[in-house]
Amino acid sequence: METTNDMKKLDHKTLTKSFHRWFWGALTCFSQEHMQTFGYMASMLPILRKLYPKHDDQVKAIQAYTAFFNTNPMLGTVIVGVTASMEQARANGKEIDGETINDMRAGLMGPIAGIGDSLIDGTLIPILLGISLGMSTGGSPVGAIFYIVAWVLMAYFGQRFLYFRGYRFGDQAVSFLVGKQGAAVRHAIGIVGSMVVGGVLASWVNVTTSLKLRGADGKVFLNLQDKLNSIYPGLLTVLVTLFCWWLMAKKHVSAIWTMLLLVVVSLVGVLVGFFNPGLSY
Amino acid sequence: MTISWFQAAILGVFACLCSNSCMAGQAVGNYTIGRPLVGGLVCGIILGNLQLGIACGVAMQLVYIALVTPGGTVSADVRAISYIGIPLAMVAISSQGLNPLGGGAANLAKSVGTLVGTVGTVLYYAVATMNLVWQSFGWKDVHNGKIDKLTAVNFGWPWISHALFSFLPTMLLTYYGATAVTALRSALPMDGIAMKTLFTVGGMLPCVGIAILLRQIVGKAADFIPFLVGFTLAASLHLNLVSVTVVSLLFAVIIYEIEMSGSNNTPSKDSAAPADGPSDDDDEEDI
Numbered sequence: 001m002e003t004t005n006d007m008k009k010l011d012h013k014t015l016t017k018s019f020h021r022w023f024w025g026a027l028t029c030f031s032q033e034h035m036q037t038f039g040y041m042a043s044m045l046p047i048l049r050k051l052y053p054k055h056d057d058q059v060k061a062i063q064a065y066t067a068f069f070n071t072n073p074m075l076g077t078v079i080v081g082v083t084a085s086m087e088q089a090r091a092n093g094k095e096i097d098g099e100t101i102n103d104m105r106a107g108l109m110g111p112i113a114g115i116g117d118s119l120i121d122g123t124l125i126p127i128l129l130g131i132s133l134g135m136s137t138g139g140s141p142v143g144a145i146f147y148i149v150a151w152v153l154m155a156y157f158g159q160r161f162l163y164f165r166g167y168r169f170g171d172q173a174v175s176f177l178v179g180k181q182g183a184a185v186r187h188a189i190g191i192v193g194s195m196v197v198g199g200v201l202a203s204w205v206n207v208t209t210s211l212k213l214r215g216a217d218g219k220v221f222l223n224l225q226d227k228l229n230s231i232y233p234g235l236l237t238v239l240v241t242l243f244c245w246w247l248m249a250k251k252h253v254s255a256i257w258t259m260l261l262l263v264v265v266s267l268v269g270v271l272v273g274f275f276n277p278g279l280s281y
Numbered sequence: 282m283t284i285s286w287f288q289a290a291i292l293g294v295f296a297c298l299c300s301n302s303c304m305a306g307q308a309v310g311n312y313t314i315g316r317p318l319v320g321g322l323v324c325g326i327i328l329g330n331l332q333l334g335i336a337c338g339v340a341m342q343l344v345y346i347a348l349v350t351p352g353g354t355v356s357a358d359v360r361a362i363s364y365i366g367i368p369l370a371m372v373a374i375s376s377q378g379l380n381p382l383g384g385g386a387a388n389l390a391k392s393v394g395t396l397v398g399t400v401g402t403v404l405y406y407a408v409a410t411m412n413l414v415w416q417s418f419g420w421k422d423v424h425n426g427k428i429d430k431l432t433a434v435n436f437g438w439p440w441i442s443h444a445l446f447s448f449l450p451t452m453l454l455t456y457y458g459a460t461a462v463t464a465l466r467s468a469l470p471m472d473g474i475a476m477k478t479l480f481t482v483g484g485m486l487p488c489v490g491i492a493i494l495l496r497q498i499v500g501k502a503a504d505f506i507p508f509l510v511g512f513t514l515a516a517s518l519h520l521n522l523v524s525v526t527v528v529s530l531l532f533a534v535i536i537y538e539i540e541m542s543g544s545n546n547t548p549s550k551d552s553a554a555p556a557d558g559p560s561d562d563d564d565e566e567d568i
Contacts, residue, residue: 027301027307029435032410059426129342132318141322147316152309152313159308188536190504195510195529196522197495199515201488203515205343206484238512262489266478271474277481
């Protein structure tokens with residue numbers, strides 16, 4: 001058995017350095033073919049230098065990280081932390097090889113990408129942006145500044161927490177995310193996300209019609225927008241959104257073609273008098 | 282409003298920082314500097330009209346409130362939206378003489394920004410492709426055991442990709458584009474068909490952004506219900522977003538409790554089925 005003096009242990013400074021390399025460089029050398037692979041290798045360099053004094057051992061160790069890697073870079077920080085702890089165990093002669101490390105990385109990057117995209121991009125950011133947009137109405141810079149401060153603090157300290165949690169607990173750190181409890185948490189977050197997105201749509205988007213039917217005496221006898229509002233406020237907005245969803249999700253039309261189709265819809269609508277933004281110089 | 286070479290060059294630097302693969306990192310580059318709301322602030326400061334910049338940023342942010350890039354595929358490019366689209370929209374709005382805070386200005390901004398952002402995806406793929414060159418350097422270094430050079434591969438060389446495909450296009454397009462946009466005023470009258478269509482499309486474009494997000498969260502018809510409840514709370518009851526979030530937390534807690542009790546105490550098929558139903562896809566990934 002090795003004595004504690006011989007045990008190699010990563011110090012706080014090395015771990016912080018590795019974390020910073022991931023925080024700033026996860027995507028700097030991005031390509032469609034290797035995606036975040038180089039960001040990952042660059043983050044592991046400080047760890048390998050610390051654990052393996054001999055240069056040859058460092059070269060040998062980095063081979064494990066040449067495998068393809070891509071995940072949600074924010075939540076994925078936890079994976080980098082886990083590998084730091086696994087690499088430390090490997091350097092101390094535990095029965096861990098490059099393949100074990102890679103199996104862990106490959107097994108986690110899919111679920112973490114899915115959870116991260118729905119949790120961060122799908123829920124947290126729409127809420128944060130929705131609040132910030134409200135504060136910036138009327139051209140005030142307050143909302144933009146609030147977003148910068150709130151998001152950067154959350155992203156930096158959140159990722160830092162995830163990195164060190166990953167290092168301390170190994171893959172136990174994320175086990176709750178992939179089990180039964182994880183499914184329940186994801187569904188619960190999904191509800192928040194859906195409701196917030198509905199709220200964002202209602203607060204910020206307003207598709208209206210200008211269609212008015214006049215009688216022979218010039219009096220308006222049908223104001224379609226008023227009628228629609230009395231049925232369900234925001235009906236047209238919801239319908240246009242569901243139409244776009246149906247095109248993209250059910251008909252597999254790309255976002256760009258969907259936008260082009262909206263151009264056609266708008267043109268026809270303007271020609272028949274259904275839409276009129278009512279502007280002039 | 283015009284854009285000088287100096288202003289265009291600063292916009293170019295910001296484009297390098299934010300666009301994927303972002304030189305200022307994902308969280309600070311792509312998710313902060315690249316957000317149209319923040320881009321509006323930056324462009325407003327650079328071009329000397331803060332109020333107009335923010336107004337354009339707010340309008341454009343609505344279209345891209347859900348800029349998810351599943352698996353690294355993009356439908357729009359933040360460098361083009363925030364640092365080419367917003368400056369051009371600002372020039373267009375001020376040359377049209379529109380009220381910067383009006384709905385017309387916002388819709389014009391959305392149309393200009395979305396057009397530029399969509400075309401800008403070319404730049405995204407150009408950078409990602411050129412990075413393959415630096416990565417081939419990296420593979421050679423790994424092969425030869427010169428792993429210390431990986432730092433330069435990851436943090437240094439990609440600047441060249443950005444100089445070519447972020448800095449130059451942004452500088453040239455904002456400088457020359459401003460003149461072109463100003464010329465539009467005489468070519469396209471505001472009450473003509475073309476401009477009316479442009480403004481109408483601008484009003485509808487955020488629906489596409491929301492629909493992209495819905496595609497991520499809606500698996501079956503019942504998943505629309507929380508979305509519609511959220512919409513109703515805001516549209517009919519006029520709750521603001523924080524209030525909608527608080528109400529949604531209640532439902533989230535209920536869902537969580539139901540699923541946890543269902544899966545722990547009664548592992549019978551009847552109670553487990555609804556809990557496991559929507560997560561089938563996720564479970565496959567987990568294994």
